[in-house]
Amino acid sequence: MKVKLIPFLTVFFLLTIFSYTQTPSIRIRVQPVMVDVNLGGLVPANNLLGAPHLFTVEIFPENIDVKIRGNVSWSDFGQNNFRQVAEFTTHVFQSRTFSNSNLGSDIRIESSRTESAIIDELMARGVAAGTVIIQLTLLDRIGNSLANTSAEVLFTSGSQTLFLSLQTPSIFQNIGNVLVSWTPVSGATGYRIRANKKLPTDATLEAALEKSGQPLIDDADPTRRLLATETSVDLRNLLQYDWSPGDNIVAVVYAEVEGKSYKETKSNIINFTIENPALQQNIGTLPSTLTNLIGLMNLPDGTGILNLLASGDIVITGFTNEGGRTMSQEEVNQILQMLTANPALLVNIYRR
Amino acid sequence: MKKIFFILSPFLFFGSMFGQDANRSPVAIVTKVVQVVDFKIEENNWKKANIGQTLTTGNEVKTGQRSLAIVKFIDNSILRIRENSSVILFANRVENAMLKNTEIKNGRLNFKISEQENDEFRFTTPTMVASIRGTSGFFDVDAEGNTVLFVNEGSVEVRGTQGNQQTNTVGAGNYTEVTNVGNVEVKEGGEELQSQFNQSNKTRTRQIIIKSPQGDIVIEYLDDELD
Numbered sequence: 412m413k414v415k416l417i418p419f420l421t422v423f424f425l426l427t428i429f430s431y432t433q434t435p436s437i438r439i440r441v442q443p444v445m446v447d448v449n450l451g452g453l454v455p456a457n458n459l460l461g462a463p464h465l466f467t468v469e470i471f472p473e474n475i476d477v478k479i480r481g482n483v484s485w486s487d488f489g490q491n492n493f494r495q496v497a498e499f500t501t502h503v504f505q506s507r508t509f510s511n512s513n514l515g516s517d518i519r520i521e522s523s524r525t526e527s528a529i530i531d532e533l534m535a536r537g538v539a540a541g542t543v544i545i546q547l548t549l550l551d552r553i554g555n556s557l558a559n560t561s562a563e564v565l566f567t568s569g570s571q572t573l574f575l576s577l578q579t580p581s582i583f584q585n586i587g588n589v590l591v592s593w594t595p596v597s598g599a600t601g602y603r604i605r606a607n608k609k610l611p612t613d614a615t616l617e618a619a620l621e622k623s624g625q626p627l628i629d630d631a632d633p634t635r636r637l638l639a640t641e642t643s644v645d646l647r648n649l650l651q652y653d654w655s656p657g658d659n660i661v662a663v664v665y666a667e668v669e670g671k672s673y674k675e676t677k678s679n680i681i682n683f684t685i686e687n688p689a690l691q692q693n694i695g696t697l698p699s700t701l702t703n704l705i706g707l708m709n710l711p712d713g714t715g716i717l718n719l720l721a722s723g724d725i726v727i728t729g730f731t732n733e734g735g736r737t738m739s740q741e742e743v744n745q746i747l748q749m750l751t752a753n754p755a756l757l758v759n760i761y762r763r
Numbered sequence: 764m765k766k767i768f769f770i771l772s773p774f775l776f777f778g779s780m781f782g783q784d785a786n787r788s789p790v791a792i793v794t795k796v797v798q799v800v801d802f803k804i805e806e807n808n809w810k811k812a813n814i815g816q817t818l819t820t821g822n823e824v825k826t827g828q829r830s831l832a833i834v835k836f837i838d839n840s841i842l843r844i845r846e847n848s849s850v851i852l853f854a855n856r857v858e859n860a861m862l863k864n865t866e867i868k869n870g871r872l873n874f875k876i877s878e879q880e881n882d883e884f885r886f887t888t889p890t891m892v893a894s895i896r897g898t899s900g901f902f903d904v905d906a907e908g909n910t911v912l913f914v915n916e917g918s919v920e921v922r923g924t925q926g927n928q929q930t931n932t933v934g935a936g937n938y939t940e941v942t943n944v945g946n947v948e949v950k951e952g953g954e955e956l957q958s959q960f961n962q963s964n965k966t967r968t969r970q971i972i973i974k975s976p977q978g979d980i981v982i983e984y985l986d987d988e989l990d
Contacts, residue, residue, distance in 0.1 A: 480807075500807075554806045697973075704982070716980055733970035743971055750984055754966060755846070758797055758829050758983035 435475070437507070438551040439562040454497045456526055460515035463512070466562065468547065470506040476552040477506045478521070481514075482525035485529065486542045493544060496530065499523035505554045541566055575664045577676035578643070583686040583717075592643035594665035595677055602637040603673055604649060605630035606662035606682055609682065616680045620661045623660060627652050629664055630673075639667075658685045659718055684717060699739075700747045715758065716762055727755060767916065789817035790854035791836045797968055797985070799827030800844075818852055818974040825849040826870070831985065833966055836877075840884060842871035843966055859907070867904045873963035875899040887924075890939040894920040898935075901963045915955045921947050964988075 449632060480500045485495040502519040508574035509518065542558040544562040584588040593602070603714060605620060613619035628649045635649050646662060654660060660683055704718060730738040750757050778890045793800070793816040800812040803823040810876045812824065812832060824844060833842040834852070836976050840863075844850055848870020848885075854863045864885040865872075878897035886893045887971045898917025912921060920929045926945030932940050938952045953968025965985040973980040 526812045550806075556806065661888075701980075701982075731972045731974065733968075733972070738971065743973075746984070747972060747982075753962060756964060756985045758831075758968060759986060760980065760982050763979050763981055 413669075433476070435549055436471050437479075437547055437560045438470065438560045439466050439545060439547060439560050439566055439636075441545070441562045443462070452522075454530065455481070455499055455511065455520055456523065457515045457520050465511050466545065466564075467508060467510055469508045472504070473507050475506045476503050477557070478552065478554065480548040480550055482546040484544050484546075493542075494529055495526055496543075497525040498552075507596040508683075508731045523736060538579040573664060573666050573678040575662070575681050577681055577683060581743065583699070584660075584683045586654070586685050587647060589646040589660075589683065590643060591646055591662065591681065593664045593701075594667065595642050596676060597669055599639050599669050599676075600669060601639050601667040602641060603630040603665045603667065604628050604637070604644065604646070604662060606636065606646060606649075606660055608654070609659040609661050609721050615633060616661045616682055620663055620680055625652060627654060628662070638669075640677040654685050656685050657718075659683075660685065697747075698753060699743070701743070701760070703751055704747065704754070704757060716760060776795045789819055789837075791818045791834045791842075791852055792816065793818065793824070793832060795831065795833035795966060797829035797832075797966075798830040800827050800830055802886075803826075820852065820854045823849060823851045823868075831966060837861075838877045838879070838882065840876045841874070843963060845871040845873065845963055848872060865923060867902050867910075869904050869906060869908075871901060871903045871963060873899075873901040874958070888941075890925055890943055890945070891947070892922050892924055901960050907943075909940065909942045910938045911938060911956075913960055915957075915960050925946050932984050 478501050483496045483499045485496045486493045500521045502516045502521045507558050517519055536758045543564045548559040549557045551557055573596050574594055575593045578592055605626055607620050607626045608620035629651055661680050664678045668676050669671040730743045732738055793812050796812055796814055801809045802812045803809050813961055826844050826848050827848055828846055830846050834842040849867040849868040854861060860881040861881050864887055866887045876895045876897055884895045888904045888910040891910050893912060900914040901911050902961055912933060913936055916935050917936045918932050920932055921939055921946030923941050925943040928945045929947040931947040931949055933949050936952050937949050938956050939947050939949050941947055965987055967986045967988045969984055971982040971987045
């Protein structure tokens with residue numbers, strides 16, 4: 412009897428040791444593409460009811476005391492500009508496999524922070540659209556990091572299968588032609604375009620596009636309707652009112668799909684400025700060089716500077732260095748060329 | 764003002780060492796901050812790093828986009844932590860020698876290490892350990908931990924910490940790229956890596972100011988330090 416017990420006890424002992432020495436791990440299981448999902452499930456909060464199931468978290472080994480720190484960031488469709496939407500830390504719970512809908516219910520949130528401006532922007536769109544990165548760190552009960560994982564998910568709505576882009580990808584567009592193209596939508600019977608001027612008082616691109624009045628291109632005008640076979644157009648040919656140098660323009664394309672209002676299938680909004688050739692003659696290639704540099708950086712004030720350059724009203728009175736020494740335009744151009752070739756040396760561009 | 768700071772900095776170090784646990788004594792000081800630089804004393808406790816911030820063993824420093832931090836050790840060794848990088852500083856006194864180990868989690872770090880005499884200066888990345896006695900160069904560590912080490916002056920002993928765990932010496936003008944395979948093959952750096960090294964040396968913040976009645980446009984960039 413004792414002889415039979417020895418192997419059993421050895422296996423039991425080894426299993427016990429193994430379970431205690433197993434390295435903690437965490438994994439997210441999520442569909443890489445989600446359609447028409449409400450963003451609420453990505454922003455956990457205590458007592459939030461009805462959050463949709465979006466992802467599953469697996470933690471091994473099970474039944475040990477752990478916490479999770481999470482970070483959710485979002486970038487708009489077709490862009491690579493990730494902004495933090497929310498971060499949170501849970502209270503201690505017993506490790507196991509769970510759904511995001513458990514966060515805030517049986518797994519309580521200890522602390523959280525959300526970027527309300529981004530949430531408001533996303534909520535205004537109805538469904539989440541863009542790329543979301545979910546990063547989770549597994550912590551022990553006192554907050555030491557044990558493991559981490561992340562997952563990237565493309566959130567699309569029906570509209571996001573339609574992607575509008577400028578054929579010349581530059582913030583400045585020629586006054587005489589602005590060629591745009593879009594991805595064809597299966598089953599579309601036609602396309603409609605809306606374009607409008609964006610004024611400094613328009614808070615968002617969406618607000619600029621949808622404001623009442625007389626749009627530059629009216630999507631409701633049947634004479635501007637495009638055939639289903641068309642996937643590109645010169646916006647200049649559709650204009651109902653002219654644009655001027657320095658005008659900042661927003662545009663969108665809608666696909667007409669049988670059985671749906673055309674407004675339901677909507678592209679991303681593009682934004683560009685009509686260039687001012689007179690300005691460019693005065694200050695040479697400076698605007699285009701600066702445009703390139705700003706394009707290389709993710710600047711909070713980038714659009715403001717570009718608008719200033721493109722407005723045609725700007726008067727450049729000179730150039731100085733940080734010590735107040737006057738610089739020639741040639742010297743400035745040389746440095747800007749060097750920075751264009753070595754963008755890692757750029758620190759910031761701002762207005763003051 | 765800058766001069767006064769540098770004259771005082773050794774006293775700041777040693778002054779703050781008295782009466783403290785050796786492991787909690789300052790080992791380095793932040794001498795330059797461009798844009799977003801944070802440091803972490805303990806888990807979940809990130810703070811904005813300012814010039815003059817002393818760092819103790821175990822402190823982590825991270826830089827944001829288009830940001831830079833310069834960290835100077837007591838022995839005048841200099842680390843230039845470039846944008847989107849994260850490093851942890853360790854220093855332990857073993858008898859009369861100081862063992863310094865900088866763990867580079869990711870990003871680019873330019874180094875200029877003073878002659879170490881009895882001390883040792885190590886860099887650790889997810890795939891290699893490099894021992895340095897006195898030299899300059901840079902590390903580039905990607906998200907997978909793959910590490911490029913370029914040596915500008917002197918030589919660096921390198922050991923792969925994964926896979927084959929090879930060892931080799933990287934001399935001036937040469938580089939090695941170590942992955943999780945653990946091979947340490949030394950190659951000539953050429954103009955490209957020399958140029959990257961020269962860029963990673965640039966830490967002087969300069970400005971071009973485009974003057975306009977509608978508001979000045981300021982372009983900030985990094986240039987060589989003045990001699």
